[in-house]
Amino acid sequence: MTAENSFYGPLEDPAGDAGHREHPPRMGFFTDTSVCIGCKACEVACKEWNGIPEDGIDLLGMSFDNTGMLGASSWRHVAFIEQERPLGRQDAGLADLPVGPSSTEEAEEVVADALEVARRGGGDLGTAPVDLGFPSFDLPGAGTGTETRTQFRWLMSSDVCKHCTHAGCLDVCPTGALFRTEFGTVVVQPDICNGCGYCVSGCPYGVIDRRPDDGRAWKCTMCYDRLRDGLEPACAKACPTDSIQFGPLDELRRNADRRLAALHEAGVTEAQLYGRDPEDGVGGDGAFFLLLDDPEVYGLPPDPVVPTRDLMSMWKHAGVAASALLAVSAAVFVRGGRR
Amino acid sequence: MSRDGAVRQGRGGRDDDGGRERSMVPRATFRSYYGRPVLKPPVWEWKIPAYLFTGGLSAGAALLAAGADLTDRPELRRTARVGGFAALLASMYLLVADLGRPERFHHMLRVAKPSSPMSVGTWILVAYGPGSALAATAEVLPAAVRGTLPGRLLRLAARPAGLSAAVFAPGVASYTAVLLSQTAVPAWHDARRELPFVFTGSAAASAAGLGMLTAPVAEAGPARRLGAVGAAAEIVASRLIDRRPGLVTQAYTTGRPHRLRKASEYLTLGGAVTALTLARRSRVAAAVGGLALMAGSVLQRFGTFEAGVTSTKDPAYVVEPQRRRLQAREEGRDEE
Numbered sequence: 001m002t003a004e005n006s007f008y009g010p011l012e013d014p015a016g017d018a019g020h021r022e023h024p025p026r027m028g029f030f031t032d033t034s035v036c037i038g039c040k041a042c043e044v045a046c047k048e049w050n051g052i053p054e055d056g057i058d059l060l061g062m063s064f065d066n067t068g069m070l071g072a073s074s075w076r077h078v079a080f081i082e083q084e085r086p087l088g089r090q091d092a093g094l095a096d097l098p099v100g101p102s103s104t105e106e107a108e109e110v111v112a113d114a115l116e117v118a119r120r121g122g123g124d125l126g127t128a129p130v131d132l133g134f135p136s137f138d139l140p141g142a143g144t145g146t147e148t149r150t151q152f153r154w155l156m157s158s159d160v161c162k163h164c165t166h167a168g169c170l171d172v173c174p175t176g177a178l179f180r181t182e183f184g185t186v187v188v189q190p191d192i193c194n195g196c197g198y199c200v201s202g203c204p205y206g207v208i209d210r211r212p213d214d215g216r217a218w219k220c221t222m223c224y225d226r227l228r229d230g231l232e233p234a235c236a237k238a239c240p241t242d243s244i245q246f247g248p249l250d251e252l253r254r255n256a257d258r259r260l261a262a263l264h265e266a267g268v269t270e271a272q273l274y275g276r277d278p279e280d281g282v283g284g285d286g287a288f289f290l291l292l293d294d295p296e297v298y299g300l301p302p303d304p305v306v307p308t309r310d311l312m313s314m315w316k317h318a319g320v321a322a323s324a325l326l327a328v329s330a331a332v333f334v335r336g337g338r339r
Numbered sequence: 340m341s342r343d344g345a346v347r348q349g350r351g352g353r354d355d356d357g358g359r360e361r362s363m364v365p366r367a368t369f370r371s372y373y374g375r376p377v378l379k380p381p382v383w384e385w386k387i388p389a390y391l392f393t394g395g396l397s398a399g400a401a402l403l404a405a406g407a408d409l410t411d412r413p414e415l416r417r418t419a420r421v422g423g424f425a426a427l428l429a430s431m432y433l434l435v436a437d438l439g440r441p442e443r444f445h446h447m448l449r450v451a452k453p454s455s456p457m458s459v460g461t462w463i464l465v466a467y468g469p470g471s472a473l474a475a476t477a478e479v480l481p482a483a484v485r486g487t488l489p490g491r492l493l494r495l496a497a498r499p500a501g502l503s504a505a506v507f508a509p510g511v512a513s514y515t516a517v518l519l520s521q522t523a524v525p526a527w528h529d530a531r532r533e534l535p536f537v538f539t540g541s542a543a544a545s546a547a548g549l550g551m552l553t554a555p556v557a558e559a560g561p562a563r564r565l566g567a568v569g570a571a572a573e574i575v576a577s578r579l580i581d582r583r584p585g586l587v588t589q590a591y592t593t594g595r596p597h598r599l600r601k602a603s604e605y606l607t608l609g610g611a612v613t614a615l616t617l618a619r620r621s622r623v624a625a626a627v628g629g630l631a632l633m634a635g636s637v638l639q640r641f642g643t644f645e646a647g648v649t650s651t652k653d654p655a656y657v658v659e660p661q662r663r664r665l666q667a668r669e670e671g672r673d674e675e
Contacts, residue, residue: 007454062373063373068375069375069376071379079372081372168522168523171454171455171521172454172455172456172457172521172522173452173455174447174450174452174455174457174458174461175443175446175447175449175450176449176450176452177446192446192449193439193440193443193446194438194439194440194441194443194444194446194447195438195439195440195443196437196438196439196447196457197381197382197383197437197438197439198455198457198522200379200381200382201379201381201382201383201522201523201524201651202521202522202523203378203379203523204378204523205377205378206376206377206378206379206523206651207379208379209379209382210382210439214439215438215439215440216439216440217439294370296369296370296371296372296377296654296658296662297370297371297372298372299371299372299375299377299654300377301377301378301657301658301661302658302661302662302665303661303662303664303665304523304661307520307521307522307523307528308454308521310520310521310528310531311454311521313531313532314516314517314520314521314531314535315517317516317531317532317534317535317536318513318514318516318517318535319513320535321513321516321535321536321538321539322509322510322512322513322535322539323509324536324539324572325399325402325508325509325512325513325539325542325543326402326508326509328543328565328568328569329399329402329403329405329406329505329543329565330406332406332561332562332564332565332568333406333407333409333410333561
């Protein structure tokens with residue numbers, strides 16, 4: 001409890017810090033998004049194994065991602081981003097071929113513009129007439145098509161609970177329902193949770209949430225039941241490209257460093273590790289990522305900090321305010337005498 | 340203004356201004372995942388800001404009651420004790436009803452966890468409650484019971500009980516600020532230095548309002564002075580929040596939270612001025628001023644609460660400050 005860096009800063013052994021004496025090595029996920037193909041097998045496997053209820057079959061109208069974000073009933077979430085930018089020095093091999101995007105430049109512009117200003121982010125497309133730029137002075141088919149072609153890339157990333165070294169949700173839980181397992185992961189005990197909702201606001205990543213019809217908080221357990229039986233979590237097991245790697249965190253960190261170096265060498269200079277650094281605001285993540293753009297593009301906070309960092313400072317301020325209240329309450333009786 | 344304007348443009352895709360003409364200011368000053376929020380909004384509903392008020396009211400009233408008890412002001416003592424305990428009962432209801440599983444409220448009592456302000460607050464309330472309950476019960480004993488042995492014992496215990504409640508009352512009034520600050524909610528976490536003063540000031544003002552409303556003018560002098568000081572503290576601390584540098588302050592200074600807090604400021608200021616002037620002579624003016632102070636406290640709590648909720652729903656409040664912090668670190672500057 002009082003060990004140095006219990007609340008903030010690098011911490012070698014979170015499970016030991018939580019009181020586990022003989023415990024296995026810290027386990028984690030390394031999600032290498034450069035090989036993610038967006039198949040969502042992880043989302044499905046997670047739902048199947050953990051018996052998570054359906055959470056709305058919605059079409060979000062923004063991309064192939066219709067899960068939106070992690071939540072009480074989505075413990076894996078595959079983000080999908082389309083960008084006008086090549087991947088590293090990648091050559092799509094289309095440079096001199098007379099093919100282009102399926103739409104005209106005008107149509108593309110209209111759609112792109114409408115997507116940006118549309119109230120429903122594109123969900124209302126097709127409900128009103130759009131100007132496709134006709135009539136035109138150019139003969140139809142006058143261009144070769146190459147002039148309208150754009151470079152683009154798809155980013156896909158399977159998001160999950162980060163199982164932080166310093167977990168905001170765990171720190172604020174008032175019932176002890178959230179606990180640190182012997183594997184260094186963070187798990188909610190559904191038989192203890194009374195649905196106070198504090199963890200929801202304590203998480204700097206917006207991962208954990210309360211299930212409305214059930215009243216309790218839920219999130220990824222890193223398949224605690226499977227781990228105890230020596231199995232890998234369902235999502236990692238199901239991942240067909242090994243984008244989701246599971247193992248001892250030390251090993252994953254070494255793999256990730258090697259992979260990052262290889263990508264940089266191959267010219268993918270935008271590749272970066274996220275949550276790898278034990279010096280960051282949450283003491284490093286148990287589930288970390290290799291990203292191909294800034295974290296916020298994937299819906300991740302760029303520099304999350306565990307709120308517990310400021311615990312002492314906040315109580316000191318509250319202490320001063322409380323003392324002032326006591327002093328003033330006494331003073332108003334003394335000063336006025338018996339008026 | 341130009342920077343703020345650009346930021347507002349950046350997240351103006353779906354504002355509620357309807358068909359307002361969009362200007363040519365470059366849109367995005369931060370990037371996000373389709374403009375979707377990074378954080379989960381708090382699952383707490385109106386019951387939590389309502390509790391922030393009733394809890395503060397109860398704590399302030401306990402302090403007022405103890406002072407009235409020691410300086411022989413029986414009417415102020417009686418109404419403050421009874422009002423304070425009634426507010427505590429309301430608090431208990433609000434806190435339990437807001438749980439996802441209310442029948443499991445007692446799970447809060449299975450651990451004492453210093454890292455969780457909610458756990459600390461639970462135990463502060465456990466220590467505070469019995470004193471408040473005992474003192475209030477002694478005030479409302481039916482005449483038939485007063486003379487009996489248990490009745491006399493209870494009345495004897497009322498003073499120590501009231502004093503014990505007063506000892507824990509400042510904790511009750513201030514822990515809620517830490518409760519809100521120790522979250523990832525940008526507006527609450529950013530205001531962590533000012534919030535305790537807003538909340539204790541607000542607690543003092545509301546309890547003073549209760550005293551002015553229910554006690555006769557002759558006895559309510561301390562309540563009027565407490566109201567003035569509490570209101571001043573609340574207004575100054577909340578103004579300091581409005582002046583904090585950075586984007587997150589906008590959660591307080593725009594939209595509904597801003598309107599709530601502005602209204603709170605007018606009511607609190609009006610109540611404080613009344614307390615210092617008219618309320619010294621007129622019972623009616625005292626009642627009106629007292630109500631204004633209490634209403635100001637309610638709106639302050641709801642305004643602060645809603646500012647936090649707003650700041651989780653817009654990714655700008657999360658991404659922009661963090662990106663700025665990263666940039667500062669890269670450039671070797673130390674921000675925060």
